[in-house]
Amino acid sequence: xxxxxxxxxxxxxxxxxxxxxxxxxxxxxxxxxxxxxxxxxxxxxxxxxxxxxxxxxxxxxxxxxxxxxxxxxxxxxxxxxxxxxxxxxxxxxxxxxxxxxxxxxxxxxxxxxxxxxxxxxxxxxxxxxxxxxxxxxxxxxxxxxxxxxxxxxxxxxxxxxxxxxxxxxxxxxxxxxxxxxxxxxxxxxxxxxxxxxxxxxxxxxxxxxxxxxxxxxxxxxxxxxxxxxxxxxxxxxxxxxxxxxxxxxxxxxxxxxxxxxxxxxxxxxxxxxxxxxxxxxxxxxxxxxxxxxxxxxxxxxxxxxxxxxxxxxxxxxxxxxxxxxxxxxxxxxxxxxxxxxxxxxxxxxxxxxxxxxxxxxxxxxxxxxxxxxxxxxxxxxxxxxxxxxxxxxxxxxxxxxxxxxxxxxxxxxxxxxxxxxxxxxxxxxxxxxxxxxxxxxxxxxxxxxxxx
Numbered sequence: 026x027x028x029x030x031x032x033x034x035x036x037x038x039x040x041x042x043x044x045x046x047x048x049x050x051x052x053x054x055x056x057x058x059x060x061x062x063x064x065x066x067x068x069x070x071x072x073x074x075x076x077x078x079x080x081x082x083x084x085x086x087x088x089x090x091x092x093x094x095x096x097x098x099x100x101x102x103x104x105x106x107x108x109x110x111x112x113x114x115x116x117x118x119x120x121x122x123x124x125x126x127x128x129x130x131x132x133x134x135x136x137x138x139x140x141x142x143x144x145x146x147x148x149x150x151x152x153x154x155x156x157x158x159x160x161x162x163x164x165x166x167x168x169x170x171x172x173x174x175x176x177x178x179x180x181x182x183x184x185x186x187x188x189x190x191x192x193x194x195x196x197x198x199x200x201x202x203x204x205x206x207x208x209x210x211x212x213x214x215x216x217x218x219x220x221x222x223x224x225x226x227x228x229x230x231x232x233x234x235x236x237x238x239x240x241x242x243x244x245x246x247x248x249x250x251x252x253x254x255x256x257x258x259x260x261x262x263x264x265x266x267x268x269x270x271x272x273x274x275x276x277x278x279x280x281x282x283x284x285x286x287x288x289x290x291x292x293x294x295x296x297x298x299x300x301x302x303x304x305x306x307x308x309x310x311x312x313x314x315x316x317x318x319x320x321x322x323x324x325x326x327x328x329x330x331x332x333x334x335x336x337x338x339x340x341x342x343x344x345x346x347x348x349x350x351x352x353x354x355x356x357x358x359x360x361x362x363x364x365x366x367x368x369x370x371x372x373x374x375x376x377x378x379x380x381x382x383x384x385x386x387x388x389x390x391x392x393x394x395x396x397x398x399x400x401x402x403x404x405x406x407x408x409x410x411x412x413x414x415x416x417x418x419x420x421x422x423x424x425x426x427x428x429x430x431x432x433x434x435x436x437x438x439x440x441x442x443x444x445x446x447x448x449x450x451x452x453x454x455x456x457x458x459x460x461x462x463x464x465x466x467x468x469x470x471x472x473x474x475x476x477x
Contacts, residue, residue, distance in 0.1 A: 037237060038237075055219050060215055063211060067166070067171065070171070074162035074165045075161075075204055078154065078158040081157055081161075155177065155179050158204070162175075162206065173209065175208045176206070177206050178207070180202065180204075181202065181203065186207075194206070250426070253426035253428075254426055257426040261308070264308055268304055271301050272301055275294040275295075275298050279291060325454065329366070331365065331367050333358065333396065336367055336370065336371065337394060340378065340394075344379070344382060348388075349387075350390045351390065352394060353391070353394065356395075357396065357397045358396055364476075369450045370454075373472060374394070374472075376443045377407040381470075382409075384409065384411040385409045392407065393408040404471055405474070406472075408467065411468065412464070413465055414462040419460055419462060423445055423448040424445060425442065426445075455474070456473050456474040
């Protein structure tokens with residue numbers, strides 16, 4: 026079993042770690058891709074804003090091209106037939122003249138804006154206005170649904186910029202100037218954009234963790250069951266060997282040492298053999314009953330109308346004969362006539378009383394058996410003042426083969442089937458059982474049965 030557990034962990038843990046590493050790598054790649062996409066959008070918006078700002082700076086401005094040569098540019102530039110060669114001739118005519126040259130712009134295209142901006146940026150026609158550029162850039166970002174705060178700078182070419190921590194820098198270079206936009210809060214925006222992948226990854230991690238935890242719980246529970254099974258086999262072997270050894274001894278004495286000639290000794294040995302046979306029969310019946318319960322054959326039969334007081338007296342009388350044992354009966358019910366399964370109820374109460382007596386040390390043992398009721402249920406409470414059960418073991422006392430560890434105490438014998446058998450019977454009867462206990466103060470087992 027330990028070898029199998031180790032092999033499972035050797036497979037499970039590396040697999041889980043590989044999945045987690047892949048998830049982190051995938052989220053990192055997604056974040057980087059989103060960042061690259063943002064930078065591309067911001068750069069594209071900056072380029073368009075810059076082109077627009079350069080063109081908007083042209084209307085009505087007279088620019089000196091050289092000695093006695095100037096060009097007057099207006100807002101009406103006819104760019105439909107304008108190309109690079111034509112623009113160069115207009116800016117620097119081959120036949121210099123003192124007359125102003127007027128250009129008319131009629132709805133320039135985006136590519137023409139970029140071309141014209143590039144050409145004009147190399148000349149002295151335009152003087153870029155940072156306020157116009159800032160306004161134009163904000164509008165372009167709004168079109169692209171980017172509303173982050175930014176700081177726009179127009180610097181000389183070759184200037185080095187060190188972005189602040191947590192910001193993203195977008196730069197646009199030309200022959201004369203460096204235009205830079207520094208954004209803050211980009212990380213938060215990118216995380217919001219990849220929120221669903223993060224949520225899905227988190228859910229996947231939770232699912233994997235939950236599966237591993239469930240697997241661990243199943244494995245350890247199986248290991249515990251195996252240990253309890255081994256303890257059961259050891260205990261049942263001991264329980265079988267003891268009566269068999271006694272029976273073998275008494276039989277040998279009676280047959281080989283003239284025991285049959287002594288009537289008193291014969292009767293004593295026969296009573297001893299009968300007691301041991303009774304114990305063996307009880308052990309076998311308990312195992313068979315539990316096996317029937319597991320296979321759904323509860324054998325309860327039909328419920329019967331009985332007097333509760335009489336049934337409790339019968340159960341208590343079996344233990345009242347034991348030396349030092351006192352059982353107090355406390356019935357707080359309106360009607361002693363109840364409809365239930367008498368044999369099953371006797372078995373349940375007998376097992377609980379037997380356990381209460383076993384785990385109450387000392388010569389004088391006081392056990393209380395109380396019955397109360399409400400509108401829908403009967404409550405049977407068995408209270409002892411024995412060694413008690415620690416809280417960590419209370420959840421397992423009804424498991425098959427489970428026995429509460431008692432350290433070096435070996436006086437109490439058993440094989441861990443009594444309370445499991447009791448719980449099975451109660452569940453077949455449609456009831457519930459619970460326990461409240463404190464170490465060295467005692468335990469209270471409460472059986473709840475529905476009224477018929």
